[in-house]
Amino acid sequence: MAENFQHPFQGIQFVKRKNGASKDVLVASAGANLYSYAVESGQRLSVWPQDGADIATVNDTGSKLEHEGPPEKKRKVDSSENATKTAPAKKAAIWSHIPILASTPDGEYVVALTGEDKCIRVFQIEEDGSFQQLSARPMPKRPCSITFMDENDILIGDKFGDVYSMPLIPSATPRAVPRAPGQIKPRQPAATNLTVHTQRNLKSLEMQQQQLADKVNKAKDEDKPTFEHQLLLGHVSLLTDVAFVSLPSPDPSSARKRGYILSADRDEHIRVSRGPPQAHVIENYCLGHSSFISKLCVPQWAPEYLISGGGDPHLLVWNWVASQILQKVPLVAPTPEPKDVAVRGIWASSLSLDNSHPIHLVLVALEGNPTLQSFTLGPDGALTPHNTIKTTSNILDVQIRPEINTVLISVDCIREPGSTEDWQSAPASSSTLLEAYCLKQGNGTLEWEPVTDALINSVNAAGTSNVASDAEQKAKTALNNSLYGLENLRKAFREEDAGSVL
């Protein structure tokens, strides 16, 4: 045991139960698995996928759905993947990590994205904390963000810049297959001898037409996603985060709230579109970042404000309806040689200490950094910095528990603090996966005090799954990349391009 690292928690998520009987659950993803813990005791309730038989059933349903799903990008691993699926004995390694974990606002369902197969999986957490997979929907492109709209519809932004909505629970009847009734016609080449002129192009056109003639007899169905999904909007860029916000209508006679979709991309844009069914109406753009954007945060208590961060060494606070920058908040002390930083996460919650007025807390973590910065958001949208929280290692995910004024932090127990690449020389005797800090009212400023409760102790003691500390460099790099991908969003210009004019 001592020779091995433990997979750190990539995502943690409290699942609050509204129906009184069931107890709150902490869901966490580490490596290829999901874990659930009882919040009071920290006792591990369940692991998904379970060893052995359960995997087979999960993958059976998965593969069935996958078969109906959109055409997958042709990858070399395809054949081997199918092989593992058909052989249920082995622990399937279809995905190695679970990059996105989210829960519906009502706490009924947990949605997870499994890495390599790009499957959106919806789970119900049972009474006993076990995972019941309700659906697995493979997406055509890798989703980068999952959030929820009214009525729990899932909103997905993907790597190709498209934003889709789909119902949380797919309807029992698959979508009526193709929109255009009748058979799918074999594709005619769009080019004609009127539009291509060079000898070689004409020749290839001739060949295409020949191929088409051969194909007519064996017309095959194109596999398209059969589950219900709707393309709402698209950027020609890589989407990084998507948020859905409802604002009360400015028209006092209308009780209906107005929904907005905020979508951020790698090319420094934040687009404000109307919510469905008018997602094609762009209300405005929030332009002000000079590097990629990685996170959007709209506080629940003040939905008129937006805090955005990314590859810039500062946050921007917006009045997003008016696309107006309210404040530029530095994240690093100015140094002569600025180091690239990227915002890993922004979390906001409203806490209250000894029944005084509420504290509107905003927490910010940088990629590969063990410091959690804390701010309070004033009623005028001004962010005020407070004491930071120093954890023992890089911060991966944060959950705020307003009931007990505590912040739960998942830390990277494998890499050296401050590095996204260098592994610790040897695993600690007992891995620290979670840390908790309690808010204390200081002298005009907020102070943080480390706490260890039953939850922390038993989760850390139970550990997750093992990572060999003597893994090969290639395996290490793959693991590093699955946890830390933000720097890949930064633009690097090729020499040849930079050498030319402009």
Added chain:
Amino acid sequence: MGAAAKRQKREEFRKKIAAATAETARDGSACPVGSVLNLPQKKYYRQRAHANPFSDHMLSYPLSPAHMDWATHFPVYVNPDPTQTNASGARKLLKEVEVVDIGCGFGGLLVGLAPVLPDTLMVGMEIRIQVAEYLTNRIHALRHQQHNLLLHKTPSSTPATPEPLREQTPPAAPSTPDSPSETSFPTSVIPGGYNNITALRANTMKFFPNFFARHQLSKIFICFPDPHFKARKHKARIVSETLNAEYAYALRPGGLLYTITDVEEYHYWILRHFGYQGPQDGEGGEGNEDQAGHGGVEGLFERLTQEELDGDECVRVMMDSTEEGKKVTRNKGNKYVAVFRRREDPAWPL
């Protein structure tokens, strides 16, 4: 000629042009005796016909429309009040840019439109760096030529031309275009003097909203777009439902979006992505391959009728003046035109 020699010759030529352009720009408009600013030659600016719109390139684009420095593009239209500056400190213009040619290529449309809309500021955007450079030089040479023509005639005889705000320089040497240019200089004074057109290098699929604010534009032209024949390249097409939402954002209600293509299938693609169904059993129909008809962007545009097109001078210019349009005519190809009018935004659902 070897490839290296060719490249060297190109570079030399372009350097020479750049130097001449810089010189004339520096000393106002006066042209040194004996040196005439020639039109650039296309052969030195050829570039592969396709560019990857998804790649980062090395683009320069403003942080937001309020940061765009248009003053260097339209020196004649700069606001004479030097205190009028925008968010990046650049001088403001007397009027806004309101016509855009997306994928302007070598600029046939802009040069053709310049006298048709002499008081409207127009910009051509092109992703291929050398082509954009060609067009910039071409426009500069055309302006220069017009300026010289004006000085020879009495400047007051052309009231349509906005008076240059720079100081008037003494008449320059007679300009005798002896260049082997492929487009001969117009020998008459053109309304606007080409001061109302400009070109810049940009990837409009990514950065259109960085240049133009909401409802800023009155016309957008998309002429003979790269057809991207392969189905897996269709995402790179410049017309798509998701991009149409961006065009709608920049177009003012009542504004027009012009499209022309020689590829029949692409024409039906355009119609579908603006919410107009092509022929049901159409040659170009490809089932539900694309996501058309989903986002509801069709509510933002209505197609113009044939009568409206016949009465529009811009359509004629688009058919006949663009380089690609001439080529299609030479090859006896078909041209498919579709023009859409921007509707008002729908009301919020109550």
